[in-house]
Amino acid sequence: MKLAPLLLLAALAAGCTAGVRESDLLRPVRGSGLTAEALAAAAPGFTLVEHRIPTADGASLYAVHMRQPGARATILYFGGNGYTIGRFGAWTARTFAPLGVDLIIVDHRGYGLSEGSPSASAMEGDALAAFDHARRLVGATGRIVVHGHSLGSFAAGHVGANRETAGVVLESSATTTEDWVKFGTPGIAKPFIRRVEIDPNLRGRGNLRVVPRIAEPILLLVGANDGTTPPSLSRSLYSASPLPAGRKALAVVAGAGHSDVMTRREAIDSYRAFLARLD
Numbered sequence: 001m002k003l004a005p006l007l008l009l010a011a012l013a014a015g016c017t018a019g020v021r022e023s024d025l026l027r028p029v030r031g032s033g034l035t036a037e038a039l040a041a042a043a044p045g046f047t048l049v050e051h052r053i054p055t056a057d058g059a060s061l062y063a064v065h066m067r068q069p070g071a072r073a074t075i076l077y078f079g080g081n082g083y084t085i086g087r088f089g090a091w092t093a094r095t096f097a098p099l100g101v102d103l104i105i106v107d108h109r110g111y112g113l114s115e116g117s118p119s120a121s122a123m124e125g126d127a128l129a130a131f132d133h134a135r136r137l138v139g140a141t142g143r144i145v146v147h148g149h150s151l152g153s154f155a156a157g158h159v160g161a162n163r164e165t166a167g168v169v170l171e172s173s174a175t176t177t178e179d180w181v182k183f184g185t186p187g188i189a190k191p192f193i194r195r196v197e198i199d200p201n202l203r204g205r206g207n208l209r210v211v212p213r214i215a216e217p218i219l220l221l222v223g224a225n226d227g228t229t230p231p232s233l234s235r236s237l238y239s240a241s242p243l244p245a246g247r248k249a250l251a252v253v254a255g256a257g258h259s260d261v262m263t264r265r266e267a268i269d270s271y272r273a274f275l276a277r278l279d
Helices: 003-013 036-042 085-099 120-138 151-162 177-184 231-240 265-278
Strands: 017-020 047-054 060-067 074-078 102-106 144-149 167-171 195-198 218-223 248-253
Touching: 036 047, 036 085, 047 120, 060 085, 060 120, 074 085, 074 120, 074 151, 085 102, 085 265, 102 120, 120 144, 120 151, 144 151, 151 167, 167 265, 177 195, 177 231, 218 231, 218 265, 231 248, 248 265
Parallel strands: 017 195, 074 102, 074 144, 144 167, 167 218, 218 248
Antiparallel strands: 047 060, 060 102
């Protein structure tokens, strides 16, 4: 269920006051792993190794490491809400294959084959554990670009602000929870909502507070038709970054919505140019 119907139902039930809880944002989807056969059918240039990543609270995250010959960098990828490696890992490999990169993909806690119960704070710690695991896999000199889509962009931003990466890609991202609720609520629901109460664990969360701390190059990707995290939010993140123009880039991808940005030639071209600058 999307945010707007949830807010509308909550407002009708509570006298026009809607509450946004962590469970409204974090909706775990269980799933299977990725098989070598499925990967070979989608992206035959990759080889596959499955991994388990321990977390600070004892949970175990499911991850895959996909490699192709001559890779220029490794992308540590965090998917959005509903993303699991079993459902979308092969598609992600096919999408990124033309960029000449390796991939490490991690299921969020509680999603796919990962253990644990999701929360915003726990997932931040998980993201750092995933990066540290990726660093061990690729070695001290291997280049790791951290990429997050939607919900995963918060994990990517947190890593970029707390670890030394080669670069950070924020796709379909948001500034704060408050802005996400404001812009993600369509007009049909607004007459029913006089006040929105944000879960204390979510207040102020988002990439607006971490982007100023990211010292590595940043690429922001967003669909021009994104109604969930509209381009204005990515433009605000671009402005919040203190990096010079040569070290940050924003691509508002024509014709794309919230979840299909990386299927567009414009996005792939922008990504290729971003990697070339890292070279």
